Amino acid sequence: MARIVIIGSGVVGQATGKGFTKKGHGVSYVDINPQTINRLRAEGLDAMMAAEVEWDEVEVVMLAVSTPSVDGDIVLDYIKSAAADVGRGLAQTDNYITVVVRSTVPPTTTERVLTPILEQTSGKRVGEGFGMAMNPEFLRAVSNEQDFARPWITVLGVNDGYTAEILDELYKPFGALIVHCTPTEAEMIKYVNNVYNAVKISYFNEVHAICQHFGLDSNLIGAAVARSAESMWNPLYGTRGGVPYGGACLPKDTVAFLSFVRQHGLQHLMLEATHEVNSRLEAWVPAATSPDKIEEMLVATRQRDTGDEELLERVAGAQYVVTL
Ligand SMILES: NC(=O)c1ccc[n+]([C@@H]2O[C@H](COP(=O)([O-])OP(=O)(O)OC[C@H]3O[C@@H](n4cnc5c(N)ncnc54)[C@H](O)[C@@H]3O)[C@@H](O)[C@H]2O)c1
Numbered sequence: 001m002a003r004i005v006i007i008g009s010g011v012v013g014q015a016t017g018k019g020f021t022k023k024g025h026g027v028s029y030v031d032i033n034p035q036t037i038n039r040l041r042a043e044g045l046d047a048m049m050a051a052e053v054e055w056d057e058v059e060v061v062m063l064a065v066s067t068p069s070v071d072g073d074i075v076l077d078y079i080k081s082a083a084a085d086v087g088r089g090l091a092q093t094d095n096y097i098t099v100v101v102r103s104t105v106p107p108t109t110t111e112r113v114l115t116p117i118l119e120q121t122s123g124k125r126v127g128e129g130f131g132m133a134m135n136p137e138f139l140r141a142v143s144n145e146q147d148f149a150r151p152w153i154t155v156l157g158v159n160d161g162y163t164a165e166i167l168d169e170l171y172k173p174f175g176a177l178i179v180h181c182t183p184t185e186a187e188m189i190k191y192v193n194n195v196y197n198a199v200k201i202s203y204f205n206e207v208h209a210i211c212q213h214f215g216l217d218s219n220l221i222g223a224a225v226a227r228s229a230e231s232m233w234n235p236l237y238g239t240r241g242g243v244p245y246g247g248a249c250l251p252k253d254t255v256a257f258l259s260f261v262r263q264h265g266l267q268h269l270m271l272e273a274t275h276e277v278n279s280r281l282e283a284w285v286p287a288a289t290s291p292d293k294i295e296e297m298l299v300a301t302r303q304r305d306t307g308d309e310e311l312l313e314r315v316a317g318a319q320y321v322v323t324l
Contacts, residue, residue, distance in 0.1 A: 001025050002170060005058050007082045008065030009036055009047065012102055012137050015144040016062055022149065023173050028053065050085035055093040061086050064102040076113065079103050083114045087121025090130050098131035098166050104190050110134040110157070110183040131163035134183035136190035151176040157186025203270045210266055244281040
């Protein structure tokens with residue numbers, strides 16, 4: 001059983017810590033907020049400031065501190081400061097500690113910002129003196145503990161096999177599909193995941209406004225489209241990049257609907273952007289019809305696979321797998 005320290009004991013930190021505790025691991029919580037520490041202690045949990053951690057006792061550190069956006073820019077000060085605390089801790093022990101970034105951070109942050117801080121403050125090299133991973137969290141705030149306990153995916157961004165093995169062991173018991181990739185790919189997956197959700201919500205909000213104009217029930221329309229549109233029921237539809245949409249219907253219907261909406265004095269910003277993105281791409285790549293069937297992707301990803309038998313075995317039974 002691993003001894004885990006969670007740095008940043010808010011929503012994600014506590015859900016992570018409580019989830020691993022239920023699987024039998026030893027978990028300590030670190031925070032900079034004394035009230036949070038006192039509250040966790042009152043619950044009987046092992047909580048402290050970073051300076052109080054016994055680093056010889058630690059095997060895995062998970063960074064789950066806040067990464068807020070202020071005036072449109074992400075603030076990395078908290079996670080940089082937490083990484084420096086961990087680096088100073090690494091310097092106090094001969095243990096090979098695995099450091100895992102769980103906070104949402106822009107692509108390249110783990111490798112280009114946090115790893116150098118850890119190396120400088122610890123005097124150790126990544127992959128030699130400590131392991132580094134990016135493991136984004138997909139839980140929803142409202143159901144955080146349940147979501148952590150029953151994840152639908154585990155993304156492990158790691159650059160070395162030893163760290164991957166340690167995290168595989170930690171996460172296998174949760175039973176979700178495990179995607180292996182680089183730390184930067186893991187960071188990108190998390191952002192694209194959230195931004196895609198935001199794009200979908202915004203699209204249907206514009207549909208809602210157009211429906212209201214015509215006195216139509218947008219919930220009925222949304223629910224029917226959820227059943228009818230291939231991009232809704234085929235999860236890989238449209239995810240293969242670099243190919244504009246084509247075929248008999250999408251080019252003509254997008255333009256026609258945009259024109260129809262404009263004729264009624266309405267705006268459809270998402271559709272304008274969609275048309276613009278596709279037109280630019282079409283200028284240098286030929287359009288394709290339905291390139292994204294699950295089976296084709298499945299065969300393609302397996303063909304592209306490194307041939308890692310153990311990995312294939314581990315994901316056997318999954319509906320589809322992305323191996324990178
Ligand atoms: N809340 C969610 O649903 C959710 C889901 C997925 C991912 N995330 C991401 O996870 C990260 C954490 O989110 P959260 O909702 O748990 O935030 P939170 O505000 O609930 O908790 C963050 C905690 O980090 C502490 N902290 C800040 N700086 C610290 C430091 N240097 N050392 C120790 N502790 C420090 C804060 O005091 C706070 O208790 C963010 O990057 C967020 O984007 C959040």
